[in-house]
Amino acid sequence: MSEQFDVVVIGGGPGGYTAAIRAAQLGFKTACVDDWSRADGKPAPGGTCTNVGCIPSKALLQSSENFEHAGHSFADHGIGVSGLVIDVKKMLARKDKVVAQNNDGILYLFKKNKITFFHGFGSFAGKEGDLWKLAVAGSKPAELTAKHVIIATGSKPRALPGVTFDNVRVLDNDGALAIPEVPRKLGVVGAGVIGLEMGSVWRRLGADVIVLEALPAFLGVVDTAIAKEALKLFTRQGLVIQTGVQITDVKVGKDDVTVTYTDAAGKVENVTFDRLIVSIGRVPFTGGLGADAVGLELDERGFVAVDGECRTNLPNVWAIGDVVRGPMLAHKAEDEGVAVTERIAGQQGHVDFNTVPWVIYTSPEIAWVGKTEQQLKAEGVDYRAGSFPFTANGRARAMGETAGFVKILADRRTDRILGMHVIGPMASELISEGVVAMEFGAASEDLARICHAHPTLSEATKEAALAVDGRTLNL
Numbered sequence: 004m005s006e007q008f009d010v011v012v013i014g015g016g017p018g019g020y021t022a023a024i025r026a027a028q029l030g031f032k033t034a035c036v037d038d039w040s041r042a043d044g045k046p047a048p049g050g051t052c053t054n055v056g057c058i059p060s061k062a063l064l065q066s067s068e069n070f071e072h073a074g075h076s077f078a079d080h081g082i083g084v085s086g087l088v089i090d091v092k093k094m095l096a097r098k099d100k101v102v103a104q105n106n107d108g109i110l111y112l113f114k115k116n117k118i119t120f121f122h123g124f125g126s127f128a129g130k131e132g133d134l135w136k137l138a139v140a141g142s143k144p145a146e147l148t149a150k151h152v153i154i155a156t157g158s159k160p161r162a163l164p165g166v167t168f169d170n171v172r173v174l175d176n177d178g179a180l181a182i183p184e185v186p187r188k189l190g191v192v193g194a195g196v197i198g199l200e201m202g203s204v205w206r207r208l209g210a211d212v213i214v215l216e217a218l219p220a221f222l223g224v225v226d227t228a229i230a231k232e233a234l235k236l237f238t239r240q241g242l243v244i245q246t247g248v249q250i251t252d253v254k255v256g257k258d259d260v261t262v263t264y265t266d267a268a269g270k271v272e273n274v275t276f277d278r279l280i281v282s283i284g285r286v287p288f289t290g291g292l293g294a295d296a297v298g299l300e301l302d303e304r305g306f307v308a309v310d311g312e313c314r315t316n317l318p319n320v321w322a323i324g325d326v327v328r329g330p331m332l333a334h335k336a337e338d339e340g341v342a343v344t345e346r347i348a349g350q351q352g353h354v355d356f357n358t359v360p361w362v363i364y365t366s367p368e369i370a371w372v373g374k375t376e377q378q379l380k381a382e383g384v385d386y387r388a389g390s391f392p393f394t395a396n397g398r399a400r401a402m403g404e405t406a407g408f409v410k411i412l413a414d415r416r417t418d419r420i421l422g423m424h425v426i427g428p429m430a431s432e433l434i435s436e437g438v439v440a441m442e443f444g445a446a447s448e449d450l451a452r453i454c455h456a457h458p459t460l461s462e463a464t465k466e467a468a469l470a471v472d473g474r475t476l477n478l
């Protein structure tokens with residue numbers, strides 16, 4: 004006997020569980036199916052983000068940053084620390100606790116919003132009139148029918164061709180977040196967000212880290228000035244970053260892994276690492292969903308094909324998050340989930356892809372929204388740029404974190420803000436001001452005329468806005 008729902012969400016990551024909550028708020032009888040399990044077999048909703056992505060990485064980044072501060076910058080404050088050690092086991096246990104708190108939080112939200120949660124693997128099992136039939140496999144198998152289905156099955160790590168993840172020597176994001184001791188020498192393939200964050204964690208704890216990037220430019224998608232500053236700062240911190248490399252062989256031994264590559268100058272290198280993190284991107288996950296059986300269209304890269312409003316080719320079947328086109332970011336998945344359920348309810352759900360912020364949680368952090376300077380140049384847009392360094396910001400000096408700057412790009416004629424780019428302390432928080440400003444179509448002068456509390460890091464944003472018109476006050 005199948006149970007009937009208005010909306011069934013397959014996948015309980017940030018896209019799926021948020022969609023389920025909004026659907027329930029809108030009065031739909033809602034279910035969410037998710038297969039992620041904790042070590043003891045209990046449900047662990049939250050997807051990649053909660054279990055092996057955003058949350059655990061930020062927990063380890065915080066732990067390792069505390070360790071680095073204690074070892075390097077506490078002395079500047081007159082704080083002496085002797086016998087500093089890192090207990091990796093305890094650090095990982097704390098990270099696991101943070102993850103579990105988030106899993107429990109989502110289970111609580113399901114209950115609070117009267118969402119029926121199925122812990123198991125969901126797949127399409129055909130149609131019954133207007134309703135979609137779904138099967139849940141797991142410890143408690145179930146059959147469901149649904150008027151609307153939202154696919155939010157996320158993504159999985161991309162492997163190097165011919166090199167499988169064993170999560171002992173060759174690590175994906177899951178393995179990178181659970182290395183049981185500080186590696187002496189750590190290789191990271193891919194200088195993207197995940198590679199830089201994970202490389203930073205283990206470098207701060209004492210590993211020699213070499214990051215190997217195939218593309219010729221470091222952080223090519225980031226504003227060039229920010230990427231240049233980042234390369235300088237990360238190199239000074241001790242991360243060895245090589246761009247333009249071509250990996251030709253990876254040999255996995257019992258206790259190590261040897262990578263053969265050609266560097267940008269064409270020289271062949273052989274480097275042996277204790278562990279190798281492979282972070283060369285992620286691919287959409289639709290395995291076992293039954294896409295073929297019901298004729299669900301995938302695009303040539305394996306993403307579920309959707310229109311601008313997340314509609315698939317099947318009636319009343321929607322798809323959101325990492326499994327569809329667009330940036331693989333938790334907040335993009337969440338916003339698509341909300342927008343889709345609002346569309347199901349006949350409302351005007353909307354996601355503005357021009358104002359999706361990006362963050363790299365290194366130290367200093369990097370964050371941006373809107374266009375980069377190189378994009379504006381390529382598009383022939385006439386713009387003005389204003390920058391302000393944290394060295395001239397009182398709060399940053401008091402914190403002892405003066406590396407980096409804020410940069411604002413605005414249309415020369417209308418002064419409308421086209422992009423904001425930050426490298427510096429708490430860039431992840433500062434960027435929201437740029438997002439709000441852009442959503443409201445603000446001009447750089449609007450930001451420059453808004454009263455900002457003193458002393459705050461956000462004064463650097465105001466000063467960058469003033470700099471667009473060449474009239475900073477504190478530089």
Ligand SMILES: Cc1cc2nc3c(=O)[nH]c(=O)nc-3n(C[C@H](O)[C@H](O)[C@H](O)COP(=O)(O)OP(=O)(O)OC[C@H]3O[C@@H](n4cnc5c(N)ncnc54)[C@H](O)[C@@H]3O)c2cc1C
Nearest residue numbers: 014016018038050051052056057125157324325331332333
């Ligand atoms: C190391 C790392 C760090 C990251 N840091 C950030 C960050 O700081 N900020 C940020 O915005 N993004 C970050 N991301 C990206 C972010 O995790 C993803 O963009 C986000 O999780 C996508 O959400 P989603 O809901 O689309 O899919 P997912 O989070 O992948 O969730 C999909 C869920 O569906 C389940 N599932 C799949 N198929 C089925 C099925 N048939 N039946 C039942 N369940 C199924 C999966 O097991 C999973 O639980 C990070 C990613 C990684 C790997």
